[in-house]
Every structure is written in structure tokens, then in C-alpha cells.
Amino acid sequence: MRKTIIIVSSFAIHIILLASIPFTSSQSNDLIDQICKKTPFYDLCSSILNSNPLAPKTDFKGVALVMVNNILTNASDTLNYIESLIKKTTDREMEKALAFCAESYIPVVKYTLPQAADAINQNRFGFASYCISDAVKEVNSCNKKFSGVGMSPLGDRNGIVQKLVDVASAIIKQLLKGLICYLLNLTSFSLV
Numbered sequence: 804m805r806k807t808i809i810i811v812s813s814f815a816i817h818i819i820l821l822a823s824i825p826f827t828s829s830q831s832n833d834l835i836d837q838i839c840k841k842t843p844f845y846d847l848c849s850s851i852l853n854s855n856p857l858a859p860k861t862d863f864k865g866v867a868l869v870m871v872n873n874i875l876t877n878a879s880d881t882l883n884y885i886e887s888l889i890k891k892t893t894d895r896e897m898e899k900a901l902a903f904c905a906e907s908y909i910p911v912v913k914y915t916l917p918q919a920a921d922a923i924n925q926n927r928f929g930f931a932s933y934c935i936s937d938a939v940k941e942v943n944s945c946n947k948k949f950s951g952v953g954m955s956p957l958g959d960r961n962g963i964v965q966k967l968v969d970v971a972s973a974i975i976k977q978l979l980k981g982l983i984c985y986l987l988n989l990t991s992f993s994l995v
Contacts (some may be wrong), residue, residue: 838866842973844966851967867923867931867978870971874938875916877967881960882908888956900952904945911938919971928978935975939968 839848848870855869885905892898919934942964949955 834863835866838863838974838977839970841977842970844970847966848970848974851970863978863981864923864926867971867974868920870967870974871916871920871923871931871935874935874964874967874971875912875920877960877964878908878912878916878938881957881964882912884960885957894952896952897956900948901956903948904957907941907945911941915941923975923978928975932972932975932979935968935972939965939972942968 835849835852839845839852842848851873852866852869855873882905885901885908889898889901889905892901915934915938919931919938922928922931922934942961945957946955946961949957955961
């Protein structure tokens with residue numbers, strides 16, 4: 804039992820140290836390139852992370868936070884856009900669909916994405932992944948609401964949020980994979 808506690812404590816210390824290692828600019832660009840190559844939208848990932856002044860000065864966990872914050876910014880902008888469209892539309896069915904989308908985006912902006920960012924900060928990558936998955940469900944629900952109404956005025960915006968979420972999911976999965984590999988190495992080391 805005592806050996807297990809020592810291993811778990813050692814694990815926690817290692818995770819905190821690994822997550823906080825700073826990178827130089829060239830290491831950061833290499834890190835961003837390595838991370839983005841493992842996402843479904845390399846160009847989008849690379850563009851966002853290389854243009855963000857915080858990304859080159861951060862660690863792997865920080866890269867995930869930058870991406871989640873970018874989703875939050877885009878989702879907030881989309882919510883504001885939806886609210887402006889609701890005020891302008893005269894089509895009752897379109898108004899209902901837009902209202903549904905607003906109701907889908909509100910929890911994503913106010914709760915889901917901030918919780919994902921908090922979870923990443925606390926090294927709770929599984930919960931962060933769950934939050935990101937929930938955001939995808941809400942965006943998809945919004946998209947489906949327009950199937951009977953006609954062309955969605957949110958198609959491009961929802962598409963961008965969807966792609967950003969896919970990139971963030973891939974980054975968080977890399978964090979989870981690194982965590983699992985680390986745990987497996989720790990376990991095999993302690994069993995020897």
C-alpha cells in the first residue's frame with residue numbers, strides 16, 4: 804500500500820513538472836508542428852497556434868488551452884451572430900431554428916468550454932475531452948435544426964467551430980495518450 808502511495812505521489816509530481824516545462828521558440832515551433840500533424844486539420848491548427856503570441860511560450864498543456872480558448876472565442880462570436888439574426892428575421896421557422904441554436908450555444912460558451920479549460924489546467928484531460936465532445940454534440944444539434952428550414956445561415960460558422968473542436972479533441976487525446984503511456988511506464992518500472 805505504501806509503495807502505491809509513493810508511486811502515485813511520484814506520478815503527480817512528474818505530471819506537474821512535465822506539463823510546466825517551458826520551450827524555446829524553435830522547440831515551440833517543433834512542438835506545434837508535431838502536435839498539429841496529429842490533428843485532422845493541420846493547416847488550421849498550425850495557423851492558430853503559430854499566430855497566437857501565447858502559444859510559442861507555452862507547453863503541451865498550454866497548446867491545448869490556446870485551442871480551447873480559440874473555440875470559446877469562435878463559439879461566443881457565433882452566439883452573438885445568432886442573437887443578431889434572431890432580431891432581424893421575419894421568418895417564424897427560421898427564428899425557431901435560430902433560437903434553438905442559441906440555446907445550444909449558450910451552455911457551450913458559459914459552461915462547457917470554460918470547464919474544459921479548467922479541466923486542462925487541473926490535468927483532468929479525460930473530463931476535458933468529455934466537455935469538448937459535448938460541445939460537438941451541441942453544434943451538431945444546431946446544424947440539424949436547419950434541415951427542414953432551408954439553407955443554414957450558420958453553416959460556415961458551425962463548420963469552423965466543428966473543425967476547431969476536432970483539432971482540440973485530437974490535442975487532448977495526445978495529452979491523454981502521453982499520460983497513459985507515462986502511467987504504463989511507471990507501472991512497469993515499479994513492478995520490476
